[in-house]
Amino acid sequence: MVIDGEATEDQIKYLNEHIDECAPCYNHYKIDKSVKEVIKHKLGNKTVPPALLDNIKSKLGQQVK
Numbered sequence: 001m002v003i004d005g006e007a008t009e010d011q012i013k014y015l016n017e018h019i020d021e022c023a024p025c026y027n028h029y030k031i032d033k034s035v036k037e038v039i040k041h042k043l044g045n046k047t048v049p050p051a052l053l054d055n056i057k058s059k060l061g062q063q064v065k
């Protein structure tokens with residue numbers, strides 16, 4: 001997976017350029033990163049910041065529309 005840092009430099013370059021031009025991919029990428037932040041907090045037995053959860057919810061809401 002590109003997002004997990006296992007992509008080649010060419011793949012990352014292509015992805016970054018594509019995300020700049022493609023709103024659905026951009027939103028998807030940002031949601032994926034936010035979800036991983038939440039998982040990180042949970043694994044560390046930390047409270048997930050409410051702002052982060054709101055952020056994800058609003059992004060998911062945008063996708064549903």
Ligand SMILES: [Zn+2]
Pocket residue numbers: 018022023024025026
């Ligand atoms: Zn795309």
